[in-house]
Amino acid sequence: MTVFACARCGSRLTPNLRRVPAPGYDLIDDPTLLYQYIPRMLPGTFAVDPEPFGPSDIRCAATRGTVILNPGDIRGTKAHTDYLRRSGCCRPSGTYGPNLVCVVCGSEVATEQTDCWTAPAVHLEPAAVMTRSGRTAGSAVDPRKGPGRRRIR
Ligand SMILES: [Zn+2]
Numbered sequence: 001m002t003v004f005a006c007a008r009c010g011s012r013l014t015p016n017l018r019r020v021p022a023p024g025y026d027l028i029d030d031p032t033l034l035y036q037y038i039p040r041m042l043p044g045t046f047a048v049d050p051e052p053f054g055p056s057d058i059r060c061a062a063t064r065g066t067v068i069l070n071p072g073d074i075r076g077t078k079a080h081t082d083y084l085r086r087s088g089c090c091r092p093s094g095t096y097g098p099n100l101v102c103v104v105c106g107s108e109v110a111t112e113q114t115d116c117w118t119a120p121a122v123h124l125e126p127a128a129v130m131t132r133s134g135r136t137a138g139s140a141v142d143p144r145k146g147p148g149r150r151r152i153r
Contacts, residue, residue, distance in 0.1 A: 002046065003132040004067065004124055009105040011076050013129060014069060015044070022047040022068065023119075040121040041070045053111070053123050055097045067124035071114050074122045078103045088115035098125055 001016040023040050041047060046069050052062035077100040079086055085099040086092050092099050094113030100122070102109050109128045114120040 004046075004129045005132070006076070006102040006105060006107055006109055007128055007130045008107040009102060010130075011102055011104040013076050013102070013109060013124070014046070014073050015075075017044060017046040017069070017073060020045045020047055022050050035116050037116070037120055039070050039072075040119040041068055041073075043070045043072050045070070046073075049123065055095060063125060063127075065126045066111075067126065067129065069122045069124065071112060071120050071122050074100065074110060074112070076103050077101060077110060080108070090116040093118065094123070098128075 001018055003012060003016055004014040005012050020041075046067050049064075049066045049068050052064050053066045054062035080099045080101055082096075082099075085096050087096060088094075091114040092112045093115035094111040098108035098111045100110040100112055101107060107128050109125055111123045111125070113123065
């Protein structure tokens, strides 16, 4: 089980989550599943995204190794103050970069992707979060990246 926290201030961002394999892209590419609000991840689980994730119009800004959550499992965040980041059709589409910030320190920690045409999910920024063990999310996946700076509060 893993808890994710803000790497800057240590504030808790998730409950205890169980790692599972990343969901296949077939699910979100299946047009019959669009507009049905079927979350990409079950509550209580997380996966490391094997695909780059990030602003769709800025290919080089995509991040590898984002941590995918069910939208109900994110906490301790608030909406980004940049309205563009929160834009979408019905809800935030997540196509303009991280749109959730740590409620304590304001660090850009995650992207909510819950618009009507998406498979709803929240993606944690690997460089902005750490796990309970004090490692960054990226290092939890790749031990060569070393430990994080602070422990969770
Ligand atoms: Zn923080």
